[in-house]
Amino acid sequence: MSKLTHLDxxxxxxxxxxxxxxxxxxxxxxxxxxxxxxEALSAxxxxxxxxxxxxxxxxxxxxMAAKKTGELIPLCHPLxxxxxxxxxxxxxxxxxxxxxxxxxxxxxxxxxxxTAASISLLTIYDMVKALDKQMVIEQVFCxxxxxxxxxxxxxxx
Numbered sequence: 820m821s822k823l824t825h826l827d828x829x830x831x832x833x834x835x836x837x838x839x840x841x842x843x844x845x846x847x848x849x850x851x852x853x854x855x856x857x858e859a860l861s862a863x864x865x866x867x868x869x870x871x872x873x874x875x876x877x878x879x880x881x882x883m884a885a886k887k888t889g890e891l892i893p894l895c896h897p898l899x900x901x902x903x904x905x906x907x908x909x910x911x912x913x914x915x916x917x918x919x920x921x922x923x924x925x926x927x928x929x930x931x932x933x934t935a936a937s938i939s940l941l942t943i944y945d946m947v948k949a950l951d952k953q954m955v956i957e958q959v960f961c962x963x964x965x966x967x968x969x970x971x972x973x974x975x976x
Contacts (some may be wrong), residue, residue, distance in 0.1 A: 835894070846965045847959065850960065870947075876942055881935040
């Protein structure tokens with residue numbers, strides 16, 4: 820197993836020093852889904868929910884969350900993101916959120932992509948809970964990342 824970069828030689832947590840690293844083009848894509856009743860899914864699809872356009876609000880929430888990842892996750896660096904996109908697809912009894920974050924920088928954007936997908940799904944939950952209190956958020960993970968010292972990586976599971 821490789822050394823955990825957020826631990827120093829004494830095993831104490833610390834922020835990784837990226838000062839000497841070269842800025843490169845980096846991106847990451849994360850996905851997750853929220854399972855729900857047919858009624859709730861139909862209401863989202865038809866734009867007929869009590870709180871308005873669910874996916875538009877969830878998209879904005881996810882983008883905002885990606886921009887604040889460094890404030891939410893204790894050892895993450897605050898990053899100047901170049902772009903964050905969030906797409907939604909309808910599945911059987913679920914909505915899938917796919918978030919992509921990118922930048923030219925000294926550290927990766929996996930956490931920003933995962934945060935964007937997660938908060939998008941939480942926002943869907945919040946906006947539709949009046950129709951379905953038994954929704955389940957599941958399978959949130961990083962699908963791929965590109966760039967940086969370790970190169971490209973794609974989820975294989």
